[in-house]
Amino acid sequence: MTVEEIDKFDLSIYKDVDKLITRFKVKEAYELLMKKVKPEILKNNLEIKYYYYYLSRTLLLGFHEKDEALKCLKEVEERINWNEEDYLIDLLIENTIGIALALKNNKKEAKRYFDISIEKILSCKILPEEKYNEAILILYNSAKFYSSLEQHSYAIDLCVLAVSIAKGLDTFKHLDKVYYEMAFNYAEIGKKEKAANSYIYAYTFSNLNNNSLAKKVIKEDAKKFGINLEIDLT
Numbered sequence: 001m002t003v004e005e006i007d008k009f010d011l012s013i014y015k016d017v018d019k020l021i022t023r024f025k026v027k028e029a030y031e032l033l034m035k036k037v038k039p040e041i042l043k044n045n046l047e048i049k050y051y052y053y054y055l056s057r058t059l060l061l062g063f064h065e066k067d068e069a070l071k072c073l074k075e076v077e078e079r080i081n082w083n084e085e086d087y088l089i090d091l092l093i094e095n096t097i098g099i100a101l102a103l104k105n106n107k108k109e110a111k112r113y114f115d116i117s118i119e120k121i122l123s124c125k126i127l128p129e130e131k132y133n134e135a136i137l138i139l140y141n142s143a144k145f146y147s148s149l150e151q152h153s154y155a156i157d158l159c160v161l162a163v164s165i166a167k168g169l170d171t172f173k174h175l176d177k178v179y180y181e182m183a184f185n186y187a188e189i190g191k192k193e194k195a196a197n198s199y200i201y202a203y204t205f206s207n208l209n210n211n212s213l214a215k216k217v218i219k220e221d222a223k224k225f226g227i228n229l230e231i232d233l234t
Contacts, residue, residue: 013037017054022173024211026062033058045079049089052076056096060103070100087124088131091117095138102145111149114142118158129169136162136174143181152185159185176205176214183218187225196227203231 013036020029033054042048053076056069073096080090098113121135139162147155159182166175183198199218206214215233222229 011050014050014054017058021057021061022209024213026058029054030058030062045081046086046089049076049079049086049093053089053093053096056100060096060100066100066103070097070104073097073100082120087120088134091120091124091138092134094120095141098145099141102148107145107149110145114145118142132165133169133171133173136166136171136178139165140174140178140181143178143185147181147185147188150188152188155185156182172205172208176202176209176211179205180214180218184221187221187227192225192227195225196222196229199227199229200231203229203233 013032017029017033020026020032033051037051039048039051042051052072056072059065059069059072073093076093077097080086080093082090094113095117098110098117101107101110101113117138121138124132124135139158143155143158143162146152146158159178162178163175163182166172166178179198179202183195183202186192186195186198199222203215203218206212206218218229219233221227222233
């Protein structure tokens with residue numbers, strides 16, 4: 001791809017990066033981003049926000065570079081404007097700032113960012129359907145955060161909303177993670193039957209997504225919480 005083509009802001013670059021992240025090939029996603037995008041030629045708010053959002057995600061997930069990721073996110077936070085074209089990426093940036101702050105154990109400030117992203121999803125009326133599936137990821141991230149605060153019922157509510165959105169969109173993207181988080185929180189509050197059902201869904205979607213790490217964690221959780229999962233855990 002030429003510099004001229006990149007200059008036109010080809011969103012497919014970021015779709016390819018996102019696919020690699022979803023498949024847990026985060027370092028490959030980072031390398032693709034470095035190879036295909038030249039930040040010095042980015043011109044408008046939207047393309048700058050996409051670049052720094054995906055750069056921060058790869059730094060967080062692939063290299064555990066919390067400070068560098070937060071620096072990237074702060075670089076674009078002031079560009080957030082919540083207009084229709086930018087709404088999705090603005091949501092993702094706010095949510096990811098929350099993740100970075102939580103990883104730095106600044107949970108009070110992190111909560112503010114998670115709450116903003118949740119409120120924006122609940123009140124959103126402008127995202128097109130094909131982009132709304134990213135709300136599933138945002139709700140999962142938020143549920144995971146509230147689980148860390150031991151607000152298990154609220155975490156479950158966020159997961160239930162994420163599943164409802166996924167069903168409406170007829171997608172199973174991110175559902176391995178969502179059902180796992182739901183199951184874990186049910187287990188934490190002693191609702192073993194609901195936890196077992198959610199773990200089974202999580203395991204099934206983990207199989208579909210080739211998520212071997214999630215399958216391993218599900219087996220460990222079932223043993224830890226004394227939950228019998230009536231499926232073949234292979």
